[in-house]
Amino acid sequence: MITKTRTRLLLLWAILFVPGLALAQPPRGPLVVSPQVNADKTITFRYLAPQAKSVELSAQFEKGPVPMTKDAQGIWSATVGPVKPDIYPYNFRVDGVSVMDPANVAFFPNERFKASLVDVPGDTPLIHAMRDVPHGSINYEYYPSMEGTTGSLVVYTPPGYDQALSKKYPVYYLISGTTDTEETFFKVGKTNLILDNLIAEGKAKPMIIVMPYGNIAARIAEQKGGSKPADPTVRDGADAVKRANDFTTDLVSNVIPYVEKSYRAIPNRDNRAIGGFSRGGGQTLRTAFNNMDKFAWVCAYSSYLSPQEMDGNFSQIVAKPDQTNKQLKLLWVSVGSDDFLYKGTVEFMDYLKAKNVNFKSLITDGGHTWMNVKTYVAATTPLLFQSQTPRP
Amino acid sequence: MITKTRTRLLLLWAILFVPGLALAQPPRGPLVVSPQVNADKTITFRYLAPQAKSVELSAQFEKGPVPMTKDAQGIWSATVGPVKPDIYPYNFRVDGVSVMDPANVAFFPNERFKASLVDVPGDTPLIHAMRDVPHGSINYEYYPSMEGTTGSLVVYTPPGYDQALSKKYPVYYLISGTTDTEETFFKVGKTNLILDNLIAEGKAKPMIIVMPYGNIAARIAEQKGGSKPADPTVRDGADAVKRANDFTTDLVSNVIPYVEKSYRAIPNRDNRAIGGFSRGGGQTLRTAFNNMDKFAWVCAYSSYLSPQEMDGNFSQIVAKPDQTNKQLKLLWVSVGSDDFLYKGTVEFMDYLKAKNVNFKSLITDGGHTWMNVKTYVAATTPLLFQSQTPRP
Missing domain, CATH: 2.60.40.10 (Immunoglobulins)
Known part of the structure; x- marks a missing residue:
């Protein structure tokens, strides 16, 4: 039996808890x-x-x-x-x-x-926790990308960016992993909160962080493909190389010019860093080694290039290590001991060592996870854009 | 049998398509x-x-x-x-x-x-489509909210905001529906793209749009509750009224001051609008009618207040309709003919008419959906902050 009070409560419930969507959901x-x-x-x-x-x-x-x-x-x-x-x-x-x-x-x-x-939460707030410190801002941006498509970026601006209108900032380009999106470093990596906290502690320089979407091919297919989107199951070597090259081209030719026009960025290599996780780490290393005039700070999180690819495509990096060491103010490689890419990443570290290319490394517990990515972001961003970078 | 080529392809597949997450997923x-x-x-x-x-x-x-x-x-x-x-x-x-x-x-x-x-997509691009026009920016912001908690806002700034550094803008506070979040007007409502397009066509004034999170009680419980989050199943009348009042208090005491400090907002009633969908429409009407000194433009999408609530709580609005009509440059009420709130909304329109309170209305096809919300956003934002507003 439904009493009058019960009816009123049900009505109130209907009015207060109206979902905007009448999909086939579990019953209320x-x-x-x-x-x-x-x-x-x-x-x-x-x-x-x-x-x-x-x-x-x-x-x-x-x-x-x-x-x-x-x-x-x-x-x-x-x-x-x-x-x-x-x-x-x-x-x-x-x-x-x-x-x-x-x-x-x-x-x-x-x-x-x-x-x-x-x-x-930790007993004392972790480095990615929301603390009572000045907060930067996360901005979603559109930019003109390849083949007439519109790309999307998530951009972190540090606390005070909107007040210090004559100040210019260095920029960290930060690329997420395979199947991640441009939102993942924000929503999962909490990169904005990590930077807010490190900046408040005086440990990281105020910087802009630009988070692009790594899968250019998918976006182009979505916007241009109409009834025939590119089949992402075609993943042979040539296609994969093309996709990697497209990413680099888009970053260098479209993203960086857009950012340096739209934000108060310092437009030189000493004030540009590039980093990424997993596939984004591979894109980082390839983009950096192909554009040594563009980036002075390079961070690979849970990723590597094989000795074969290094010898084949980046011999200029290892042939003159002194020059490379002078150009790169930071080359960082980190991985978790349970990461399924651990072996390849350690092999990359050994390769760089044998070639006398300076790098900083960190091996953590854990696997190929965003818990580790947060650790690596917190470990590397204090090193970026500092005049004195510790050397291994 | 796995051939060598097949092994290479599988390896490539493993390297290129590494998910950042090893949850129990469908097998690759x-x-x-x-x-x-x-x-x-x-x-x-x-x-x-x-x-x-x-x-x-x-x-x-x-x-x-x-x-x-x-x-x-x-x-x-x-x-x-x-x-x-x-x-x-x-x-x-x-x-x-x-x-x-x-x-x-x-x-x-x-x-x-x-x-x-x-x-x-439409054969000609719809009003919410990504078109080749100047784009504004979406910003995620944190602000100091009630009871020591940190609230989150999504803020749209119009194209040119970061260039025209001496220009100030009117602000539309826009509240999503029950169980929606501060992201829903952005991700589902495409409010940013609708405004980009209307501004490019010269149909809407450049404005800032502030999208708060409507469920203050849940956020406070999450941040303060520790092991005892407030039970959202308690939904009796007094608690619902408290939640509605808390929303109004937070908007007026915390959100507006934060926005007017952080953005180049014009800080007066003629340049503040408030609107919302479903529960957000109810919050809109209550907030506006309780703060006639703060908002001159009011839009209720698919929502209403009952004659009982109007008579009981907002007699000052209807007792002197001439004064109300002078104060409110726009009072908008719209609903879909299949909306389960259709009857109540039409009753609200009839009530306002009987009381000689001016309003503009729109009745569309369709139900309580975000397809309709986009239509209402596109219909109302051209009316906001215009010196000449058409009267019914």
Whole structure:
């Protein structure tokens, strides 16, 4: 029986909680709080699915899937941890289907998978935490890109940028990994908050950070392809090389001119850095080694070039190491000991060492993850654009 | 048998297509192109799920779910349409579980559901299309909010804002719907592109648009709650009123001062507009009617206040209609004829008419959707901050 009060409550519920979307969603029912990070650093995950037969949690701090259990309302839950403070991707497997957490707005921008993010704060705020310091700004920008297409950039400007109107800044071009987007260093890497905190501590120079989208071919196909988008499954060597070259061309010919016209950037090599993660690290090394007149600071996170590619395409870098060492104010290579690219990255380090090319390196715990990317951003940005850079 | 060439290809594949995330994902297999908008405005949706028993498409241009069929590779697909050019939310139901399209980066930011977006372009570019015109910028900002928390805003600055450094601009405060976030007017509403296009056509005045997050209580709980976030299922009348009041207080006491300090805003009522969709429309009307000294332009999209609330809380608005009509340069109310709030909104229009309060109205086809929100944004922003506003 529905009482009058109950009817009123239901009406209020209908008015206050009107979704903007009438898709086939789980029926309205109990509102679910998930994830819930508890004071003891355990995390409770919840997912409403009265009809599901099995729900599992898949999280990057766990070795494997964690079974969840269903309560009388049809809410599945699991409490895990305590978990080491950091930001982790996770999702649910519902009867074998991977889904984001519908109750969580924090998401991992990516072309191929969908994951949510859970933030476990430290007892003292971590380097990527929102602290009570002056904040820079994140700007979404469009720029004229290749083949008449419009590219998109995410650009960080440091605190005070909009006040110090005569000041110019160095620029760090920062490229995310395969299947990531131009948003990933912002939404997952928290690059803006890391810089806000490092700048507040006087550890990093105020800088502009430009985050491009790495997959030029996909964007061109989307905007130009009409009914026939380029088939991304064609991934032979020649096509991959073309895509890498296209990225470099677009960055040098379109992105940098756009940024230096639109922002108060210092337009010379000593004030340009380039870095990236995974595929973005490969794009970083290729772009830098092909444009030694453009970048003086180079950071490869969890990535490398093979000795074969170095010998074949970048002999000028290793043939005259003294010149290279003079030109590059920083060459950084870092990787996690559990990263599946660990072996290749260490081989790259050994190669540079054998060729007497100076570089700074960091080997961390962990794998090919954005937890490590945040560590590398926090470790490298204090080195950029400093007149005295420590040498290994 | 794996040949040497095949091994090389697999290695290349591993290097080029390294996901940054090793969650329990569908195994790597054929890369899926989805959605594919065809030249004839049909759309092909695809989803890889070799093990699934049933996959359906749920899209806002369809009356109900559309069955998809599986090919030999395990890719489910459906081609639908032709579809009227617009941007539509959709997702898949995989064995009854709602999932976003993993192959699509365009998503609908929301607290409670997860949907992807498909953009069907018009034969001539629609008002929200990316056109070759000067683009403004979208800025993500943090501001000091209630109870020591940090709020987030998305702010549109018009083309030329960073060049015309002595120019000041009017500001439109624009609030999204229930369960939407501060990103929804940007990512789904394409408010920035609509304004870029209207400004390029000389139809709208260059303005700053500030998009706050409507759910203050949730943010405070998240940042202050620790192990005990406020239970959002408590939705009785008093709590709902408190939440609405908190939103108004935060907007007036924190957001506006932050914006007028950080941006070149003209800080007076004639140059402040407020508008919103659904719950955001209710927040708009309450905030405006409680702060007649702050806003001269008011737009309610798909929302209304009841005659009871008007009589009870806003008698000063209707008691002296001549004064109200002089103060408000625009009061706008619009709704779709299939909107489940249609009846209440029309009742609100009738109420205003009976009370001799001037307003402009628009009744469109369609429902409580972001397709309609885009129409309303495009219809109202040309009216804002104009010295001559047409009267009904």
